[in-house]
Amino acid sequence: MSGKKPAGHPAASVGGQAVIEGVMMRGKRHWALACRRPDGTISLHSEALSPLADRHSFFKLPVARGIVALWESMALGIKALGMSANESMGDEEEDISGREMAVSLAIGIIMAVGLFVVLPLLAAGSVRSHFPNSATFVFAEGLLRIAILIIYIAVVSRIKQLRRVFEYHGAEHKTIHALEAGLELTPANVHKFSPVHPRCGTSFLLIVMVLAIAVFSFVPIPGDWTNLSHILLFILSRIIGIPLVVGLSYEVIKFAGKHKDNSFMKVVMYPGLVLQKLTTSEPDESQIEVAIQALEGVAALEPIELDHGGKADVEVMA
Numbered sequence: 001m002s003g004k005k006p007a008g009h010p011a012a013s014v015g016g017q018a019v020i021e022g023v024m025m026r027g028k029r030h031w032a033l034a035c036r037r038p039d040g041t042i043s044l045h046s047e048a049l050s051p052l053a054d055r056h057s058f059f060k061l062p063v064a065r066g067i068v069a070l071w072e073s074m075a076l077g078i079k080a081l082g083m084s085a086n087e088s089m090g091d092e093e094e095d096i097s098g099r100e101m102a103v104s105l106a107i108g109i110i111m112a113v114g115l116f117v118v119l120p121l122l123a124a125g126s127v128r129s130h131f132p133n134s135a136t137f138v139f140a141e142g143l144l145r146i147a148i149l150i151i152y153i154a155v156v157s158r159i160k161q162l163r164r165v166f167e168y169h170g171a172e173h174k175t176i177h178a179l180e181a182g183l184e185l186t187p188a189n190v191h192k193f194s195p196v197h198p199r200c201g202t203s204f205l206l207i208v209m210v211l212a213i214a215v216f217s218f219v220p221i222p223g224d225w226t227n228l229s230h231i232l233l234f235i236l237s238r239i240i241g242i243p244l245v246v247g248l249s250y251e252v253i254k255f256a257g258k259h260k261d262n263s264f265m266k267v268v269m270y271p272g273l274v275l276q277k278l279t280t281s282e283p284d285e286s287q288i289e290v291a292i293q294a295l296e297g298v299a300a301l302e303p304i305e306l307d308h309g310g311k312a313d314v315e316v317m318a
Contacts, residue, residue, distance in 0.1 A: 018169035019084035032297025035087040066250025120144035142213030157278040170195030171283035171291040195280040203272025
């Protein structure tokens with residue numbers, strides 16, 4: 001560990017993601033992946049980024065920037081996950097191919113749409129006669145969606161094989177907390193901080209679920225639930241509306257990341273922080289070392305320094 005304070009241009013963005021036996025950190029122009037190999041050493045891989053916002057000014061606009069940021073984060077996260085899986089297996093195992101990762105991603109997207117869009121919609125629709133108007137229908141649908149999310153996270157958090165990923169998730173958050181506090185990136189300093197963070201993807205998902213209630217309330221519900229084409233169009237309206245909800249949610253969590261000490265934002269973000277208790281765990285020193293290596297990998301290419309208010313131009317983390 002170098003224990004250096006990242007230094008350089010002000011208000012540099014930084015985010016991250018826990019992967020298999022490692023942590024990926026990203027800045028505005030570069031990203032770095034640090035993984036613990038089976039032999040105990042730490043591998044470090046870094047690359048330059050080419051954000052769409054740098055090439056098209058439209059993607060710098062509010063809401064639009066959130067949509068493209070999520071897309072780019074997903075693509076980068078999948079790439080980092082595949083690389084970390086290969087690193088964690090060592091030289092004796094066959095690498096996971098890009099095709100296998102693509103198939104896994106497609107299956108994951110289909111399952112997510114089915115679980116968080118189709119299921120709550122059809123469940124609410126099956127008892128639609130109990131709702132006096134479309135507003136109560138959308139509210140009930142939204143509550144079902146949030147309940148499914150909480151149950152899903154609670155079930156996944158009990159899978160023993162994912163425990164170390166949750167520990168690396170905590171290490172990622174702790175390391176970024178230390179950066180935002182302006183401390184040297186040493187295991188002792190990083191360990192002081194909480195494993196939960198207001199910019200976490202878990203909090204982001206919860207905000208998406210809540211804002212979806214408001215956005216989808218403007219879409220009329222079908223009058224005839226026996227007409228399959230009407231139901232399919234209604235489901236399609238939900239899928240089409242997801243990018244707008246994502247863009248709005250990004251603005252909320254970005255604002256929260258810059259105003260962590262604001263009393264109102266603390267109330268808004270509190271449910272998400274509670275939910276993070278299920279997706280983060282206390283890391284050990286070796287995991288914190290990996291997270292520090294990843295952040296220093298970015299800092300070596302893209303020096304990072306907080307502004308005088310102790311805030312960064314932050315990105316959403318996974």
